Amino acid sequence: MATQKIQIFDTTLRDGEQVPGCKLNQQEKLVIARQLEALGVDVIEAGFPVSSPGDFAAVAAIAAQTKDATVCGLTRAVENDIRVAADALRQARRPRIHTGIGTSDLHVQQKLRTTREDVLARAVAAVKLAKSFVEDVEFYAEDAGRTDNEFLARVCEAAIAAGATVLNIPDTTGYCLPHEYGAKIKYLADNVRGIERATLSTHCHNDLGLATANSIAGVSNGARQIECTINGVGERAGNTALEEVVMIVRQHPGLGLHTNVRTQLLTETSALVSHLMSMTVQANKAIVGANAFAHSSGIHQDGVIKCRETYEIIDPKEVGAVDSSIVLTARSGRAALAYRLQKLGYHLERPALNAAYASFLQLADRQREVIDDDLHLLAIEVRNVA
Ligand code: KIV
Numbered sequence: 001m002a003t004q005k006i007q008i009f010d011t012t013l014r015d016g017e018q019v020p021g022c023k024l025n026q027q028e029k030l031v032i033a034r035q036l037e038a039l040g041v042d043v044i045e046a047g048f049p050v051s052s053p054g055d056f057a058a059v060a061a062i063a064a065q066t067k068d069a070t071v072c073g074l075t076r077a078v079e080n081d082i083r084v085a086a087d088a089l090r091q092a093r094r095p096r097i098h099t100g101i102g103t104s105d106l107h108v109q110q111k112l113r114t115t116r117e118d119v120l121a122r123a124v125a126a127v128k129l130a131k132s133f134v135e136d137v138e139f140y141a142e143d144a145g146r147t148d149n150e151f152l153a154r155v156c157e158a159a160i161a162a163g164a165t166v167l168n169i170p171d172t173t174g175y176c177l178p179h180e181y182g183a184k185i186k187y188l189a190d191n192v193r194g195i196e197r198a199t200l201s202t203h204c205h206n207d208l209g210l211a212t213a214n215s216i217a218g219v220s221n222g223a224r225q226i227e228c229t230i231n232g233v234g235e236r237a238g239n240t241a242l243e244e245v246v247m248i249v250r251q252h253p254g255l256g257l258h259t260n261v262r263t264q265l266l267t268e269t270s271a272l273v274s275h276l277m278s279m280t281v282q283a284n285k286a287i288v289g290a291n292a293f294a295h296s297s298g299i300h301q302d303g304v305i306k307c308r309e310t311y312e313i314i315d316p317k318e319v320g321a322v323d324s325s326i327v328l329t330a331r332s333g334r335a336a337l338a339y340r341l342q343k344l345g346y347h348l349e350r351p352a353l354n355a356a357y358a359s360f361l362q363l364a365d366r367q368r369e370v371i372d373d374d375l376h377l378l379a380i381e382v383r384n385v386a
């Protein structure tokens with residue numbers, strides 16, 4: 001069955017780097033950008049050029065180094081931001097300017113202290129100016145998640161008429177429920193004139209832990225680009241995690257979608273970003289957490305040893321993880337102990353295995369995990385007794 005391509009727009013270096021304490025220097029940004037290109041993302045959002053001379057220089061350097069991916073720079077709907085971004089992107093083979101403005105009543109009235117009509121006019125002017133520099137212009141309607149759909153559709157329509165090629169519909173505060181976000185994308189797909197000339201994009205934040213679910217609801221309803229970050233890094237509770245949406249699309253062929261991401265590079269990319277940003281990945285993080293393919297309870301271990309698929313929906317090799325691991329704790333059974341002993345070269349018959357298991361349980365009750373060093377001692381002790 002032919003599947004439709006979902007563009008992966010990585011914003012680790014822009015939205016991701018907004019995390020307090022995760023500042024990257026230019027060299028580190030270049031390393032991450034190179035890795036993202038190797039990973040196969042379609043768009044690298046390299047930064048917000050007007051925000052600082054350092055960010056300008058980093059965006060310019062990434063633009064110059066990147067061969068295949070589109071390189072994108074963020075701007076507000078402000079003339080100087082757009083001119084500076086265009087300048088930073090001068091050497092990009094595929095430059096994109098990402099400009100936009102808040103569209104929810106909260107943003108219009110409380111943040112911008114203006115009117116909807118003024119927001120509409122500023123959006124159009126920003127897209128037109130960006131279009132005078134680059135062909136590929138993405139427009140974001142900040143806080144689209146809480147923007148009334150009719151007004152949002154008017155803004156999107158005007159942005160397309162002004163030349164926008166991509167319409168980003170951010171759930172800036174991570175407020176939407178998946179069915180609401182999916183319905184919003186469908187409403188836009190069905191009601192915005194000229195939508196066939198533009199790509200709808202999801203940009204979901206994780207304040208309620210729904211960023212991944214919302215992004216998938218978006219692409220199930222017509223969006224064809226997902227904005228995301230490695231390890232889900234980003235302000236507050238973060239952004240949609242790239243590794244999660246990519247693997248959901250891959251593991252669910254029924255969605256009829258695909259991405260170009262080389263999934264075997266997910267684990268090393270996660271480790272690289274975690275290291276350079278000094279941001280630990282939680283052990284139980286989906287796809288790339290240290291425990292994502294670790295089994296410690298006896299029932300699960302017995303199943304996985306007999307047939308990996310009993311308790312794993314992804315082959316760890318597909319995401320570049322070392323292998324499934326059988327972690328020995330006080331919840332582990334004989335099968336797991338025998339399996340790990342065999343990997344270390346000890347083939348114990350039943351009586352010896354039973355004795356080893358009794359000693360193992362005593363040890364396991366005293367410590368968090370029984371490691372290979374403990375197992376060598378245990379096996380030798382049992383052999384000496386036998
Ligand atoms: O979350 C958001 O609304 C954003 C925009 C600036 C695209 O990051």
Ligand code: ZN
Nearest residue numbers: 015170172203
């Ligand atoms: Zn964001």
